[in-house]
Amino acid sequence: MNTVATVALLGVFLTATAAVSGNGSTETLMTANPGDIAVLPCYTVGNETPSLTTWTKDGREVSSGGVSASPPPAGQRLVVLHDGSLNIIGVLTGDEGSYLCSSILPVNRSFQARVLLQVTSGPDEVSASISANSVLHNGTVVAYRGSSVTLNCSAFSYPSQQLSWAFKGASYSNDTLASTSESSLGFKMENVQPSTQGVYTCMALNTVSNKSVSKSTELLVYYVPGTHPDCRWEPTQDPSYVHFICSWFGLYPTPKLLWGKDGAFQETDRLTAKVNRSLLSDGQILTCKAQHQLLNLQEEKSCSFTLMSPYPVGDPLVTALEATSITLTCSETTSSPPANTTWRRGLQQDSIVTGSKYVLSEDGPTFKLTIFNISKDDEGVYFCRSENPFAVRELEVYLTVKAASSAYTGAIIGVFIAALIVGSAIIVTKTLYSSRHRICLGGGFGQMMEEENGDVLSLVDSDDEQIFQDTVPQLPPLTNGCHTTLVQIHRIPSSDHEDAESSDTRPQQQEDTEQTQEPADLVKF
Numbered sequence: 001m002n003t004v005a006t007v008a009l010l011g012v013f014l015t016a017t018a019a020v021s022g023n024g025s026t027e028t029l030m031t032a033n034p035g036d037i038a039v040l041p042c043y044t045v046g047n048e049t050p051s052l053t054t055w056t057k058d059g060r061e062v063s064s065g066g067v068s069a070s071p072p073p074a075g076q077r078l079v080v081l082h083d084g085s086l087n088i089i090g091v092l093t094g095d096e097g098s099y100l101c102s103s104i105l106p107v108n109r110s111f112q113a114r115v116l117l118q119v120t121s122g123p124d125e126v127s128a129s130i131s132a133n134s135v136l137h138n139g140t141v142v143a144y145r146g147s148s149v150t151l152n153c154s155a156f157s158y159p160s161q162q163l164s165w166a167f168k169g170a171s172y173s174n175d176t177l178a179s180t181s182e183s184s185l186g187f188k189m190e191n192v193q194p195s196t197q198g199v200y201t202c203m204a205l206n207t208v209s210n211k212s213v214s215k216s217t218e219l220l221v222y223y224v225p226g227t228h229p230d231c232r233w234e235p236t237q238d239p240s241y242v243h244f245i246c247s248w249f250g251l252y253p254t255p256k257l258l259w260g261k262d263g264a265f266q267e268t269d270r271l272t273a274k275v276n277r278s279l280l281s282d283g284q285i286l287t288c289k290a291q292h293q294l295l296n297l298q299e300e301k302s303c304s305f306t307l308m309s310p311y312p313v314g315d316p317l318v319t320a321l322e323a324t325s326i327t328l329t330c331s332e333t334t335s336s337p338p339a340n341t342t343w344r345r346g347l348q349q350d351s352i353v354t355g356s357k358y359v360l361s362e363d364g365p366t367f368k369l370t371i372f373n374i375s376k377d378d379e380g381v382y383f384c385r386s387e388n389p390f391a392v393r394e395l396e397v398y399l400t401v402k403a404a405s406s407a408y409t410g411a412i413i414g415v416f417i418a419a420l421i422v423g424s425a426i427i428v429t430k431t432l433y434s435s436r437h438r439i440c441l442g443g444g445f446g447q448m449m450e451e452e453n454g455d456v457l458s459l460v461d462s463d464d465e466q467i468f469q470d471t472v473p474q475l476p477p478l479t480n481g482c483h484t485t486l487v488q489i490h491r492i493p494s495s496d497h498e499d500a501e502s503s504d505t506r507p508q509q510q511e512d513t514e515q516t517q518e519p520a521d522l523v524k525f
């Protein structure tokens with residue numbers, strides 16, 4: 001930053017033009033600062049000493065002297081020197097003007113010279129300030145996006161000045177945001193944006209001396225988006241580690257991020273934590289916290305991961321007819337981070353690849369295995385294996401292959417059973433009719449049928465109670481006087497995954513099927 005140059009005290013003057021005009025006279029332009037000692041030259045074209053020189057300003061005599069004149073009284077500010085030049089001891093504002101010297105040279109010749117004196121000062125006391133939200137140690141001013149900022153500049157120059165504000169930013173610059181010829185210049189910027197971040201310079205220019213003084217201030221615009229940090233994970237080259245990535249872009253200045261509970265926040269917009277897989281477990285919560293100057297500590301933003309073991313789900317028992325094709329399906333929606341799900345065959349868990357026999361396909365979270373041209377050899381166990389960075393789980397599917405002829409046998413058996421059912425129905429109807437006054441079948445029974453889908457209910461008439469008395473506890477009679485009907489519930493394998501799980505051998509899995517959301521530990525990195 002420029003500072004106002006101190007005015008030199010002795011004989012500082014600028015000779016901008018010095019032209020010799022006709023009749024042996026010259027005209028000189030001089031500039032002096034208030035307080036200077038200025039020497040206005042007169043006879044400079046020869047080396048004779050004038051006998052008498054008279055100086056006039058704007059037609060009025062200001063001083064005269066020479067070898068033949070008496071010495072000037074002490075304390076006079078304007079003194080004609082020995083060679084005829086005019087010495088002004090301590091220039092004042094107002095001394096500016098057109099000076100004319102008339103000298104009488106030896107041999108009765110005369111000489112005239114003109115001096116145009118300019119008196120200038122400044123720019124002095126240049127001050128530039130920006131008022132915004134805060135000021136950093138190094139003087140840089142900080143404004144928050146959307147706030148307003150006031151810029152003020154002032155300076156003094158004699159006889160006239162120009163003040164202007166200029167901007168230099170990363171994406172654009174503007175040499176004149178505003179300007180004035182007054183002694184101060186202020187303006188306000190509303191709703192500041194990141195693009196208004198940059199260096200603001202106030203320049204004060206003395207329009208007579210062309211001397212200029214500038215003062216610059218840096219303005220930073222801070223902002224946070226309305227978003228949260230983003231938590232992701234990535235596998236690494238080394239399979240024993242997982243990368244957890246926390247990122248938060250679009251802030252100024254850069255946020256500080258921290259994975260986990262302990263440790264120091266790091267100033268970055270993307271923080272990667274490399275975690276040993278053996279430290280990860282089901283239900284564990286990995287959290288990334290973010291700090292920024294514009295956020296209070298209470299509203300610290302964060303993102304997190306709840307680790308969940310894989311949980312492949314599907315039908316555990318599948319039957320197919322020989323020479324047809326069948327599609328086994330399995331879906332994986334639980335795992336976090338997402339699992340890699342594959343189909344395997346047999347207790348050796350041979351991997352299956354797509355070809356003429358098998359086709360593997362994926363439909364969102366559903367993984368399908370289609371087996372073509374089924375033969376008895378295809379019968380056996382298949383595994384839908386789901387693996388994420390810290391756990392493996394398998395769904396075991398047993399495929400039963402029926403010979404095509406068994407369908408015919410099945411039909412015969414079916415007809416036989418049908419006949420049996422019709423026969424029993426007749427008997428039951430007859431029995432019911434004869435004991436209709438003793439049967440109480442409430443609405444509750446119907447409801448139970450709906451609720452207990454998949455359970456087989458054997459209804460036993462109260463007349464036959466004595467048959468079961470030894471094995472089945474008898475229910476107390478209801479208050480409405482009706483006899484209670486005994487109900488026996490047999491479980492058959494059903495297709496929901498709880499049963500799938502019980503039939504699952506899970507060679508690599510411990511008893512951790514209950515996904516307890518206990519307050520998980522944070523990873524120590």
Ligand SMILES: *[C@@H]1O[C@H](CO)[C@@H](O)[C@H](O)[C@H]1NC(C)=O
Pocket residue numbers: 136138139140218
């Ligand atoms: C002042 O400090 C801020 C933050 O530390 C920095 O970004 C800026 O460049 C500094 N400005 C100057 C002029 O040193």
Ligand SMILES: *[C@@H]1O[C@H](CO)[C@@H](O)[C@H](O)[C@H]1NC(C)=O
Pocket residue numbers: 240276277278279
């Ligand atoms: C991961 O952690 C386990 C248990 O703390 C340790 O035995 C193993 O060496 C670690 N793996 C690596 C690659 O550091």
Ligand SMILES: *[C@@H]1O[C@H](CO)[C@@H](O)[C@H](O)[C@H]1NC(C)=O
Pocket residue numbers: 373375
């Ligand atoms: C089906 O399998 C049988 C026995 O494995 C084989 O002989 C036959 O060629 C196969 N058919 C097709 C169409 O692949």
